[in-house]
Amino acid sequence: MITRNPLNRAIFTVLVAGGLTASGAAFAQPQGLYSADELMDADVYSNEDDSNAIGEVEDILLDENMRLHAMVIDTGNLLDMGEKQYVIETGKFTVETRHGGNKEEVEYLVTVEMTEQQITQQDEYSND
Numbered sequence: 053m054i055t056r057n058p059l060n061r062a063i064f065t066v067l068v069a070g071g072l073t074a075s076g077a078a079f080a081q082p083q084g085l086y087s088a089d090e091l092m093d094a095d096v097y098s099n100e101d102d103s104n105a106i107g108e109v110e111d112i113l114l115d116e117n118m119r120l121h122a123m124v125i126d127t128g129n130l131l132d133m134g135e136k137q138y139v140i141e142t143g144k145f146t147v148e149t150r151h152g153g154n155k156e157e158v159e160y161l162v163t164v165e166m167t168e169q170q171i172t173q174q175d176e177y178s179n180d
Contacts, residue, residue, distance in 0.1 A: 086147065094160035139175045145162055
């Protein structure tokens, strides 16, 4: 279990950032280090419609080498996808940051490179 103290938070952020940038397929152009804390709860969009969020980032899954393996998105009751959590593997999503000139207020946007129907066919996530 990871506790939220500054050292653990810093280590976790570096590990996830390393996984995000090392997994080149997940990004068209890496934008530097990424904060796992800030990425959690980021809005998620399908590539079909970038104006309506289909969910938010619920969890980040690392592999045995501590590299990003997948993101878990929570669809809530949005659209007709049901209230479920889906595992979206690296290479099937992109992450974009926006800060509008204020780097203290970075906003993360995640786009899943699948249709909504394809998303519902991904593995469902349960932390049980």
